Amino acid sequence: MLAVVLSACSRGTPSQAPTPVSARAPSTRVATVRETRARGGEDALAIGSRPEYLAPRDESIRDDDLDALWHRQLMVPVEGMLRTSLRDDFVAKRDGKIHGALDLLATRFTPVLAADDCVIGRLSSGPIGGIIIYASDLSARFVYYYAHLQRYRTGLAVGDTIAKGTVIGYVGTTGNAPPDTPHLHFQIMKRGTGRAWWDGPAIDPLPFFVFDGVRQ
Numbered sequence: 001m002l003a004v005v006l007s008a009c010s011r012g013t014p015s016q017a018p019t020p021v022s023a024r025a026p027s028t029r030v031a032t033v034r035e036t037r038a039r040g041g042e043d044a045l046a047i048g049s050r051p052e053y054l055a056p057r058d059e060s061i062r063d064d065d066l067d068a069l070w071h072r073q074l075m076v077p078v079e080g081m082l083r084t085s086l087r088d089d090f091v092a093k094r095d096g097k098i099h100g101a102l103d104l105l106a107t108r109f110t111p112v113l114a115a116d117d118c119v120i121g122r123l124s125s126g127p128i129g130g131i132i133i134y135a136s137d138l139s140a141r142f143v144y145y146y147a148h149l150q151r152y153r154t155g156l157a158v159g160d161t162i163a164k165g166t167v168i169g170y171v172g173t174t175g176n177a178p179p180d181t182p183h184l185h186f187q188i189m190k191r192g193t194g195r196a197w198w199d200g201p202a203i204d205p206l207p208f209f210v211f212d213g214v215r216q
Helices: 028-039 063-070
Strands: 102-105 111-113 118-126 130-137 142-152 167-171 183-190 209-211
Touching: 118 142, 130 167
Parallel strands: none
Antiparallel strands: 102 183, 111 167, 118 130, 130 142, 142 167, 142 183
């Protein structure tokens, strides 16, 4: 089994576990994202076949999990950031272990966007991840972790249902991030079993980004 450990992560127990949402966010949200991409000169994107997944993965992550994540049609969670500009540091070494996430470098206070339609499961602050957000996709199959935020979006609260592309916070250097290197530490996990829903095995986000970071 692959041991994937976050080097920039707060591991206190979240305030609540996400539960599946019976009704998805309005379908116009996905249409809006695609129309935005089309206005930029790119055709609306069909789901198509999932790209080959080459990163290490825990034995509990099955092909059907990866297929389900691909169908989420994720957005790069930093405003203005293009998929072609991303560097995959998922397997980079952190204290002798796999990073298990992507570090997305951006100017301080750049808006952080919801990568998917999601429910906010935890908001907290700690010495490692700094100001963090745990969110779950609407089926509660995956967990999205955003760390080192400078601050949250005004009014953001646990239990909020958020549409893909919506601002949820701002890039910063809280926690153990270098003070001169503002970035978003972004991780995707398969939801953990039992009470530790927030601590599941990590999945490399890079192959699953379909949309560039375009605020809605």
